[in-house]
Amino acid sequence: MIYDVAVVGAGPAGLAASLTAARHGAKVLLLEKQWRTGRRLAVTGGGRGNVGNLHLDVNFYNIEARPLLEAAADRLQADALTSFLRSVGVLVFADEEGRLYPYTRQAQTVVRSMEDMLEEWQVTLELETELVDFQRQSHGPFRLSTMRGERLARTLVLAVGGTARPTLGGDATAFKLLQKKGYSLRPPKPALVSLVTEKTLAKADGVRVIAEGTLRDRQGKIVKTSAGEYQITKNGLTGIAAMQLGRYVSGDRGPYELTLDFAPHMSADEVAKWLRHVIALQPTRDGRFILTSLLPQKLAVLLASGKKNAGTFADVAVPSLVQAVKETKLSVLGTNDWEQAQVMSGGVTSEMLDTKTLESQIDEGLFMCGEMLDVDGETGGYNLHWAFMSGRTAGCEAAKKALSRRAD
Numbered sequence: 001m002i003y004d005v006a007v008v009g010a011g012p013a014g015l016a017a018s019l020t021a022a023r024h025g026a027k028v029l030l031l032e033k034q035w036r037t038g039r040r041l042a043v044t045g046g047g048r049g050n051v052g053n054l055h056l057d058v059n060f061y062n063i064e065a066r067p068l069l070e071a072a073a074d075r076l077q078a079d080a081l082t083s084f085l086r087s088v089g090v091l092v093f094a095d096e097e098g099r100l101y102p103y104t105r106q107a108q109t110v111v112r113s114m115e116d117m118l119e120e121w122q123v124t125l126e127l128e129t130e131l132v133d134f135q136r137q138s139h140g141p142f143r144l145s146t147m148r149g150e151r152l153a154r155t156l157v158l159a160v161g162g163t164a165r166p167t168l169g170g171d172a173t174a175f176k177l178l179q180k181k182g183y184s185l186r187p188p189k190p191a192l193v194s195l196v197t198e199k200t201l202a203k204a205d206g207v208r209v210i211a212e213g214t215l216r217d218r219q220g221k222i223v224k225t226s227a228g229e230y231q232i233t234k235n236g237l238t239g240i241a242a243m244q245l246g247r248y249v250s251g252d253r254g255p256y257e258l259t260l261d262f263a264p265h266m267s268a269d270e271v272a273k274w275l276r277h278v279i280a281l282q283p284t285r286d287g288r289f290i291l292t293s294l295l296p297q298k299l300a301v302l303l304a305s306g307k308k309n310a311g312t313f314a315d316v317a318v319p320s321l322v323q324a325v326k327e328t329k330l331s332v333l334g335t336n337d338w339e340q341a342q343v344m345s346g347g348v349t350s351e352m353l354d355t356k357t358l359e360s361q362i363d364e365g366l367f368m369c370g371e372m373l374d375v376d377g378e379t380g381g382y383n384l385h386w387a388f389m390s391g392r393t394a395g396c397e398a399a400k401k402a403l404s405r406r407a408d
């Protein structure tokens with residue numbers, strides 16, 4: 001049997017591509033190497049699934065992604081995403097920062113709903129079926145080699161994701177295959193990944209704190225600032241704000257230094273004034289607790305002890321404490337590995353594709369979408385937003401081409 005469209009990878013991009021192609025009347029085959037669909041999608045947003053963002057802007061993505069994002073600007077609008085999700089039975093709501101979540105606040109709802117729609121629109125789903133190679137003879141269908149034999153399809157959509165989270169399916173096999181076939185890739189590196197730093201804060205392991213971090217390269221130039229929640233770990237920092245910095249650390253401008261401002265909404269003078277106020281209120285209190293009105297206790301005690309402020313509030317040296325609050329400096333030693341990374345930065349470069357249709361410039365009838373392309377966004381739903389909407393484009397274009405080939 002010859003399918004109209006074969007889609008490889010049942011993550012958000014592949015699911016969106018399959019459902020869109022089926023809705024355009026194509027006979028669709030969906031291949032997934034794992035035993036179930038959407039394993040990564042199911043754990044997104046801490047299980048709540050931050051599936052998109054109302055405020056989509058190219059500045060929230062890597063610079064190399066511009067050609068693809070600009071060509072897709074209309075199709076990436078939040079309305080287009082929410083109406084696509086509604087069409088597959090997923091109702092979303094936006095939080096106060098514009099982040100979109102399923103109404104149930106469960107990513108699993110999205111997976112289940114899309115799986116149900118596969119059945120409804122008669123997409124053939126083959127699980128535990130890995131694509132190992134593909135060929136297309138002139139004007140004939142694509143021949144897909146899988147672990148379970150050969151499959152034929154008029155058009156092919158690759159939606160194989162990236163190399164992040166190997167335990168959830170991330171791997172580089174498809175990229176090696178594409179490189180052999182002449183596709184150019186920007187080398188994959190972990191993005192949205194926690195930082196490994198010197199262990200100065202390790203004793204405050206587990207503490208979550210709002211801070212502004214400024215990352216500087218070895219010349220002292222600011223590489224990136226990131227404000228929001230940082231979580232201290234035994235070997236560094238995680239949390240949304242720390243992970244936003246991950247992609248910059250793996251560049252070649254290091255070693256990097258991170259300056260943390262634990263009171264980003266107060267000036268140094270305001271912090272000093274506040275500390276003098278609490279000293280006046282409780283002059284005989286144990287000096288180790290001087291920062292507890294500003295910071296979580298474990299961190300407050302660590303920073304104050306680091307400044308050797310033994311004795312009482314009245315004994316502490318305010319300027320050194322202000323410096324600890326506003327300018328704690330950490331050497332950044334690197335990032336955690338692929339298993340800790342949420343997203344891959346790098347992938348198939350935009351010049352390999354028609355940026356409007358996502359069709360390959362090398363293999364006519366081959367389309368690509370999702371994270372395997374050189375598009376990676378900040379936290380806030382930008383990665384799933386791209387996965388769904390690029391999947392939708394690839395599925396639509398693949399179906400149109402396949403249906404026109406049917407008539408040949």
Ligand SMILES: Cc1cc2nc3c(=O)[nH]c(=O)nc-3n(C[C@H](O)[C@H](O)[C@H](O)COP(=O)(O)OP(=O)(O)OC[C@H]3O[C@@H](n4cnc5c(N)ncnc54)[C@H](O)[C@@H]3O)c2cc1C
Pocket residue numbers: 008009010011012013014031032033034037038039040041043044045046049050051052129130131132159160161162164165168169170171173174341342343369370371372380381382383384385387
């Ligand atoms: C812990 C965590 C939390 C996250 N939270 C968010 C969030 O809240 N918001 C957000 O926007 N993004 C989030 N992300 C990122 C998001 O999950 C990805 O951007 C998104 O899943 C990419 O979709 P995709 O379909 O391109 O790839 P994937 O979801 O990786 O899907 C690719 C699929 O292809 C399959 N596959 C690969 N190779 C083959 C092959 N050769 N043959 C057959 N099948 C194959 C894989 O098994 C996989 O199922 C998070 C990621 C993680 C790990």
